[in-house]
Structures are given as structure tokens and as C-alpha cells.
Amino acid sequence: MKTEKKIKQTTVQVNGQEHITGAEALLQCLIEEGVDTIFGYPGGAIMPVYDALLNYEGKLRHILTRHEQGAAHAAQAYSMTTDKPGICFATSGPGATNLVTGIANAFLDSVPVVFITAQVTSGLIGTDAFQETDIIGVSMPVTKWNCQVKKPQDIPDTIAKAFYIAKSGRPGPVLIDITKDAQLEKLHFKYKKCDYIRSYNPLIPLHIKAIESAAIMINHAERPLILAGHGVLLSRAEKELKTFAEKTGIPVASTLLGLSAFPSDHRLFTGMLGMHGNYGPNLLTNEADLIIAVGMRFDDRVTGNLKKYAKKATIIHIEIDEAEINKNVQVDVEINNDAKEVLKYLIPLVKENSFEQWIREFRICDKTEYEKVIKPETKPEKGEIRMGEVVRLVSELTKGDAIIVTDVGQNQMFAARYYKFTQPNSLVTSGGMGTMGFGLPAAVGAKIGSPDKPVIAFLGDGGFQMTIQELGTILHYNIPVKIIILNNSFLGMVRQWQDMFFKKRYASTELINPDFVMIANGFSIPAKRVSKREELKDSLIEMLAAKGPYLLDITVEKEGNVFPMVEPGSSVSEVRLTY
């Protein structure tokens, strides 16, 4: 009753001249930007906003996570599986600082998230007031842009700018810090979306000359290779990439975050690049005579030793962020534009071609990798359950149609390697930061963003416990995510490095774990432990068939290692299949 009355009092006219509070203005701005879901956590300084949220029931859905880090990751995953930016609220002080890992994670992976933090009343700023932190200063190196608002009338324009900056160009997180008094005071509300900032040029006219020279190089290459990165997904250029690859016949390799931009089962797909990527694309990067890098940034996990990287290749770099061009790898043709636009322009300029001999080299590598690594990992006949085998089964059972969320570590590499992605944006993982604890809250965000798709989280027993409290969010909103713990009772990836590079000295990597089934049950989440191969497939089927959330605690081989591996300091061509 009370709420209803309030709605009447404060109903606002869109773009009218209504006199409303800063808090209401903020929410109205979100509605104007098409937002319907917010992840967050309340506290003293942000209470006016939460109070106003009650007036927006049915229009704005707020998901209360169990930690601000969880809200940040969920908002990022929501964005990665929808076409929208993620929205995340937190209060001042500890609420804001708890976001930092999530902000940095979104920053390194170029995901648009609008973070709204509350700040103490403007008169108190700078006095070390209760729950005051300089979140503008703290978040400066990990946001694309941030801004503090102290006056209610500045809220609409700042929010409009924030959305424009987060979404355009190379996307990224932005943070708006709003003082409590600005939330409480009133303003004449008027909203205009932002599409122009003098100092910021996200839309760069096509560099046609560069594209034309690229086309000539492509038409003359003998061993060309496409490296597809996250930028392909961010610019929604999957279709263009496919057309381009099919017309030119050029094989495609993908970065971790580029996975799902190109179908894993496509005849031109050669696999994942990088430290635990596939054998062929790593080895043959150094044999290519032309590299066409699309929306990727030559991260050190992808390139290995830069001094020995792709030395035989001419490099074409299609990249929207100019600062990424020539940052790590000196390129020959820079095309500082949006991937989709470049590919559209490029497609008619390239000739139909095929590189059967060159592709055969990849297939030979695939065969070697299959025999030495993939088969024993995904189809073992004896011994304990292996991570790769679980991922393969899930891939087969879901026909590549699920959204896969991972945590960080071996679980992540196995999921990335052995799931056959068929749909764009179907992998949600923490690439640039490698943030343990990302998986569970990200699964929450992904499922809320894509309620019609099965969302399956592969988590390590270590990472799961970093954000395990988000089981509370899953319980609270009955979010039907499927959680698979690949439980090796170790911080597996670190143990693998200790095994390989520190003489097997397992310093602080073995875990004494709680009973995850009991824990899940405590959150009213059905759960089961599996440790026998005979039970594995049926258990997975049961999990997938479950209506609500479900947790499967799978005991896997304790000391399994991920291979192939490009060891730190090695060249991609020194990729190892075993050790």
C-alpha cells in the first residue's frame, strides 16, 4: 500500500520538467538508457537511491548480490551475454573499494559496465569522514573514465556521458561517484542521450588506403592466418569474420576471449592461441607469412616471447584502440578502425582463395595434439575423472548451445579448450586479469542476461571459495545456473607451475575443502558429488535436466596438468605437448 502511494507521488514525466530528487533522476536516466537490471549492494551513502528504487518496481530490477565484487562480476557477465552495458551500484567506502577487482577485470577485458558509487555528503569530502574513500582516485587507473557528481543538476548529463563512453569505441567500465546530498536534493529533470564529446573520437573514418594495402597483401599471401580476438565479438563482427574467412579460405585462430566469435567446429577454425592454446596455431604462428589480427591486443599470454614471435609474417592489425597498435608487436599495416566496418569494406577487395596445403599443416598438428593430449584428457579409460573429460561431455550433451562461464585456473583452460562453441558470446571468462572468484557471480549475471540459455559454470575448488557467498544470490532469486566444481583439492594451476618450475614443492596449494554438497544444500541448491567415471555422464544429464540451480561437485584427478603449454619466456613455436 505504502509503495503504491509513493508511486503516485513521484511518477515522473519522461524528459519533462518534473522536479525530482537526484536519486530519482539517476534511475530515470537508467530507464532512458534502456536499463532494466541492476546488480548492487546498499549502504548508508546510497540509501536515497535504494529508497527511490522501490518506486521503480517492475521497471528496474535490482539483484542484491552477497558482496560488491559479485555485483561487479555479475554486471560484467550480464553485459557479455547481452548487447547492453552492465549496471552496478555500491555504497561509499568499503562498498566502493570492494568493487575494485570487478572494475579492473571489466577494464582489462573491455566490457562496458556503468558503476555507480555513492559518496559522503559533499561538505565532508576530503575530511576522512565515515566511509569516505577517494574512489575517483582509486579507480582512475582501472576505468575508461570516471567522474564525481556533487550537484543534482549534473546527474543527467554525467550519466549520459558515462553510457556513451562505456559503450562506444573500445568499450570499458566507467564509474560515477554521486554524493549523498546530490542524491537527496532536487533538480529539473531533462535527459538527452550523449553522442558527442569533443575530446573523444570513438568513430574513426575508415582508413581506406590501409585497408586496400591489406587486401593486396591478403591476395598475395601464401600462409596467412587470422587471429580473432574479443574485438570481433564487441563489434559484433562474427558474421563478417566468417564471410571473410570463407571467401579467402584463410584459417582462423582465436584468443581466449575471442572464443565463440568463430564456430569451433568450422573447417577453417584452428583453435585457441596462447599459453594453453592449441598446438597448431601456436606452432604455425611462426610459419605464417601474413597475420591478420582482428580486435586483439597481442597480450603476452598470446605471444609468448616477443623476440621470437611471428618473425616470418607481415602483420596487419585491425584494432579500434590506437594505443594497442605497435604496443607489443610492431605491425606492418595498422588499421585503426572498428573490426566490423573494416571487414565489411575488406570482403569485396579480397579474392576467393583456398590454402589447402597450409591448412593441412594445421590438421597434422591437430592429429598430434589429439593423440598426445586431447584423447587421453577427454576420453580416458582408467584412472580418476579428468577435467577435460567433464568439459567434453558437457559440450556434447549441450551440443555447444550453452553459455559457458569459467573461473580461473585449470578449470578455465580446460573449459576453453574442450567446449565446442557454436554461438557468439557463449564464453564468459576472466581473461586479462585472471580473477579467481569471477565464475560464480559471472554465472549469475549471465543467466539473468540470458534466461533462455543454459548457463554452466566450471569452477575450481579454490576459486569457488573466493565468491562462494553468491550461492545466497542464487538461492534468493532462484537463478537456475548449473555449477560444476572441478575439484582437485588443489589450487591446480599454481600447483602445476610448482610441479613444472619449482621442483614439485607444493607450497600452500593443497586445499582442505568443506563438503560442497552440504554447503549447496544449506542454500537449498540441489547438489551431488561424483567421483566415479560410470556415474559422470548420468549425473551431468541429471544436472542439465534440473529446473532450478544445481551443483555438481566432481572429484577429478588431483595432479592433472594442462597441456599444450607455451612456457613463460618461450616462443610460441616451442609449445610443449608434454613435459
Add this chain to the structure above:
Amino acid sequence: MKQEFTISLFTEDHIGILGQITIILTRRQINIDSFTASESAVKGVYLLTIVVKTTSEMIQKVARQMEKLVDVLKVFVHTSDQIIYQEIALFKVTTNALMSGNIIDNIVRAHHARILEVSPEYIVIEKTGHKAEISELLTQLEPYGVLQFAKSGRVAITKQVKELNSYLKEMDEANRYKPETIEVIN
């Protein structure tokens, strides 16, 4: 090989921009030799002149990272021969020094410096020029008792003919560019 570069960075007046710029340099372990900020010829646009020593590859990387900042309008990198630049220094010398005949006067004249103020206790000398010239003057004055010495950062004017305004116009046009939607023919 490291060499001296002068960065002329034009920016909007956004709080925190200095922090963002210095973060870029500190992450790359580049020391700032000199730093000056002032409003530019375009109202509301600020010009930061930053002098650093680094390699030519690195200066390109950091310049691009600076230009990427949302509130930065344009970044130019120059070597010393591409700019006309000056620094200003003030010297406070004991008035006793004047007693030693015309020596101070001669030094001031020889260095194209000037005396700004004379009081019973001290005199203040001003010198505009390049860093080396200023150091040279300091060395010469030192024997006579330099009480204080302060030097500004570098201010620079570029020799290039194209001015910020025409860049702004170009950027404005680029900014209003909207890609037409061409459908891909499969």
C-alpha cells in the same frame, strides 16, 4: 637510445586529468623532467608541456595512451629541433655581491638576464632561456652567494604550421562521422 622529447598535450579541464597522465608515465618508469600547465590559445583548452627522456618507440606508445584518455584532445610529441622553447629562472643573490664592482652587472648583461629588484639585502635576477644557459648562469652566480634559485618548467611553441584549431575541426568532423550500414553479401 633515450633522447629528450617535449610532449604538448591539449586537454579539457577535467578533474583528475593530471593524475591520469602521470599514471601513464609512472607505469612505464618515465621520469618527468619538466611539467608546465596553462590555458592554450583556445579558450577552455589546457596545454600541458611535459619534457621526458625516453626512446622514440616508447614515446609513441605513451603518447597514444595519453591521447586515448577521454578528456585529452590531442597529443603532439616533438624533439627539441621542432619547437621553440624557453624556461624562466629567478635568482636571489645577496646585495653584497654588487659591492664587488661591476662583476654581477657584467654577468647579467653577458647572459641576457635582467635585474628585477634590488633591495638592501638582496637582488633578484631573471633569466629566460634554455636549461643549459640557466645552469651556466647559476654556476657563474654561485661564488657570489645565491640565496634562492627557482626555475620553471619548459614552455614550448611548435614550428609546425597547422594549429590546434584545425585539428579540433578535423576531429569534430571525424566525431560526427557515422558509419553507413552496408549489409554483407554472403
